[in-house]
Amino acid sequence: MTLEETVVAIRGMEVRGAGRIARLAVEALCSHAAAQETYDLASFRCAMEQAARTLIATRPTAVSLPNAVHVVMAAMRRATTVPEAKTRIHDEGSAFLSASREAVKKIGEIGARHIRDGDVLLTHCNSEAALACIIAAHREGKRIEVYATEVRPRGQGLLTITALNAEGIRTNYIVDSAVRFFMQKVDLVVVGADAVAVNGAVVNKIGTSQIALTAHETRTSVMVAAETYKFAPRTIFGEQIAIEERDGEEVLAGEISRTLPHVTVRNPSFDVTPAEYIDLIVTEVGAIPPQMAYLVIRDHLGWEIGALSGKTWPPLVGCEGRSE
Numbered sequence: 448m449t450l451e452e453t454v455v456a457i458r459g460m461e462v463r464g465a466g467r468i469a470r471l472a473v474e475a476l477c478s479h480a481a482a483q484e485t486y487d488l489a490s491f492r493c494a495m496e497q498a499a500r501t502l503i504a505t506r507p508t509a510v511s512l513p514n515a516v517h518v519v520m521a522a523m524r525r526a527t528t529v530p531e532a533k534t535r536i537h538d539e540g541s542a543f544l545s546a547s548r549e550a551v552k553k554i555g556e557i558g559a560r561h562i563r564d565g566d567v568l569l570t571h572c573n574s575e576a577a578l579a580c581i582i583a584a585h586r587e588g589k590r591i592e593v594y595a596t597e598v599r600p601r602g603q604g605l606l607t608i609t610a611l612n613a614e615g616i617r618t619n620y621i622v623d624s625a626v627r628f629f630m631q632k633v634d635l636v637v638v639g640a641d642a643v644a645v646n647g648a649v650v651n652k653i654g655t656s657q658i659a660l661t662a663h664e665t666r667t668s669v670m671v672a673a674e675t676y677k678f679a680p681r682t683i684f685g686e687q688i689a690i691e692e693r694d695g696e697e698v699l700a701g702e703i704s705r706t707l708p709h710v711t712v713r714n715p716s717f718d719v720t721p722a723e724y725i726d727l728i729v730t731e732v733g734a735i736p737p738q739m740a741y742l743v744i745r746d747h748l749g750w751e752i753g754a755l756s757g758k759t760w761p762p763l764v765g766c767e768g769r770s771e
C-alpha cells in the first residue's frame with residue numbers, strides 16, 4: 448500500500464485496532480522510504496518526516512501509532528546517507544512488525560493463564576490482544592463462554608463474534624446497553640487498549656469505562672490486554688491522550704439528522720478507564736497491576752524519557768526552511 452492508500456485505510460477504518468494501525472503505518476513508512484529516488488539526505492529525511500506526521504495524524508488516540516512511527520524514525524535519524532537510512536528503516540520496521548506479532552501471541556499465552564476453566568468472559572470492541580487471551584484459553588481446553596458487545600456505532604462486535612465463532616467458542620452477542628443486565632453472570636472482563644497512561648488509566652473503545660464501572664459494582668475482575676508500545680510515554684509530562692471524536696453521521700445518518708437542526712450528534716470513539724477499575728494489564732513482558740505502568744514506559748519502551756519533555760512531538764528534523 449502507498450502512503451496515501453494507508454492514510455485513507457486508517458482514517459476510513461478499513462484497518463482499525465491499535466496494533467493493526469501501528470503495523471500498517473510501519474509498512475507504509477518502509478515502502479515510502481523504498482520509493483524515494485533522491486540521494487540527498489536532507490530531502491529524504493524531510494520526505495520521511497512529513498510522511499511520519501501524516502500517518503500520526505490519521506487517528507489521534509491509538510498511542511501505538513506514534514510509538515511505532517517513532518521507533519522507525521529514530522533509526523532513520525541515525526543514518527548519514529540515504530542508502531543507510533533506507534536500510535535502517537527497513538530493518539527497524541521489520542523488527543517492529545515481527546515483535547508486534549510476537550507480542551500479541553505472548554499476551555495470549557499470559558492472559559490465558561488468568562482465565563479459568565468454566566469462566567464467563569465479557570469483551571468489548573474488537574481487540575486482537577484481548578481475543579488472543581480468550582482464544583488461547585479456549586485452545587488450552589478451558590470451557591469458556593463469552594459475552595460480546597455490539598459496539599455502536601461502527602459495530603466492531605461483529606468482527607469479534609465472527610472470530611469467536613470460528614474457534615467454536617460459545618458466544619452471546621449483546622447490545623452495549625445490556626452490559627449491566629448480564630454482568631452478574633460474568634467472571635472476567637477482557638478488553639484491549641488504544642493507550643495506557645503513566646497512571647495506569649486505560650484508553651479504549653467508548654463504553655469501556657462504563658463496563659469497568661459495572662464490573663466494579665459486581666466485583667468482577669477487569670483484565671486489559673495491551674502490548675508495551677501502547678503505553679504513552681509523554682503522559683509522564685502531563686500530556687493528555689487525545690480522544691478522537693468521529694463524524695456524527697456514523698451515529699445518525701442521512702435525512703433524519705438534517706431534519707433536527709437543534710440536535711448535535713456527539714460521537715467520541717474512546718473513553719478513559721481509571722486505574723482503580725482495572726485489575727491487571729497483560730503485556731508481552733508480563734502481567735502488571737495498572738499502577739506499574741511507569742515501569743513499562745521507563746524500562747521496556749526504550750524511549751529517551753528526557754527527550755520527551757520537548758514541546759513539539761514528534762520533532763520535525765530535516766525539513767528546516769521547507770514548507771510542510
Ligand code: RUB
Nearest residue numbers: 463464465466574575576639640652
Ligand atoms: C479499537 C479498540 C480496540 C483497541 C485494541 O477501536 O478500541 O479495543 O484498539 O485493539 P477502533 P488491538 O475500532 O475504533 O480502532 O488489541 O487489536 O490493538
